[in-house]
Amino acid sequence: MGKLLSLKLKIWRQRNNKEKGFFKTYHVNNISPNSSFLETLDFLNNQIICNEIKKESSPIAFDHDCREGICGMCSLYINGRPHGPDNLITTCQLHMRNFRDGETIYVEPWRAKPFPIIKDLIVDRSSFDRIMISGGYISVNTSGNPIDGNMIPISKDIADKAFDASICIGCGACVVACKNRSAMLFVSAKVSQFSLLPQGKIERKRRVLNMVNKMDEEGFGSCTNTKACEAECPKGISTEYISFMNKEYIRSFTI
Numbered sequence: 001m002g003k004l005l006s007l008k009l010k011i012w013r014q015r016n017n018k019e020k021g022f023f024k025t026y027h028v029n030n031i032s033p034n035s036s037f038l039e040t041l042d043f044l045n046n047q048i049i050c051n052e053i054k055k056e057s058s059p060i061a062f063d064h065d066c067r068e069g070i071c072g073m074c075s076l077y078i079n080g081r082p083h084g085p086d087n088l089i090t091t092c093q094l095h096m097r098n099f100r101d102g103e104t105i106y107v108e109p110w111r112a113k114p115f116p117i118i119k120d121l122i123v124d125r126s127s128f129d130r131i132m133i134s135g136g137y138i139s140v141n142t143s144g145n146p147i148d149g150n151m152i153p154i155s156k157d158i159a160d161k162a163f164d165a166s167i168c169i170g171c172g173a174c175v176v177a178c179k180n181r182s183a184m185l186f187v188s189a190k191v192s193q194f195s196l197l198p199q200g201k202i203e204r205k206r207r208v209l210n211m212v213n214k215m216d217e218e219g220f221g222s223c224t225n226t227k228a229c230e231a232e233c234p235k236g237i238s239t240e241y242i243s244f245m246n247k248e249y250i251r252s253f254t255i
């Protein structure tokens with residue numbers, strides 16, 4: 001099982017969006033290197049709930065759902081990196097063997113204006129939902145005579161490109177890794193996963209215009225090609241999709 005770890009966790013506590021937040025220090029012992037980062041927070045919360053930690057009334061609020069890298073809910077800055085020190089994984093897939101015994105670990109919520117803090121480590125990412133509502137969908141024939149998707153020929157390279165874009169889980173790591181707080185990687189993945197496929201061509205023009213306009217309206221910054229988003233994306237989404245989206249955007253004015 002490996003040597004159990006003793007860690008010093010400096011965790012951001014903030015009661016709500018109106019009050020100021022601060023780092024609070026917690027000492028946790030007997031952490032298995034095979035446990036996940038979220039399990040360590042569970043362990044600490046259990047101690048808080050059981051009054052084993054003095055003068056601490058409420059457990060640490062953090063987001064999670066699937067705990068297997070699918071839903072994108074578990075979004076934390078850990079030691080200054082979105083999703084922590086490992087690559088191509090989400091926070092829920094991060095294991096404590098990535099840390100040294102005695103290490104100090106800083107845990108913070110996403111820091112971006114379009115993701116306001118709700119409490120402690122939880123932020124409001126509904127700005128992403130509003131971008132999706134503005135155009136992230138396809139028209140489906142519900143007349144009772146739908147076309148079988150398998151009857152539409154799609155070349156392998158296009159199918160692969162659309163699939164690679166569709167694995168974006170909307171966690172927001174791309175935004176908080178970017179010095180401009182740009183959401184271009186997220187929006188471009190969503191635009192591409194639909195617009196590359198024949199089923200998504202109907203709203204192609206409207207989709208890119210609406211989603212890019214909504215992204216700007218929500219207060220996300222511009223892309224200056226530093227590729228920090230690609231470097232920190234837990235799903236390895238390529239910035240090539242940003243180029244594709246830019247072409248789609250220009251094309252929407254010319255056809």
Ligand code: FES
Nearest residue numbers: 065067072074092
């Ligand atoms: S909890 Fe779903 S991706 Fe981490």
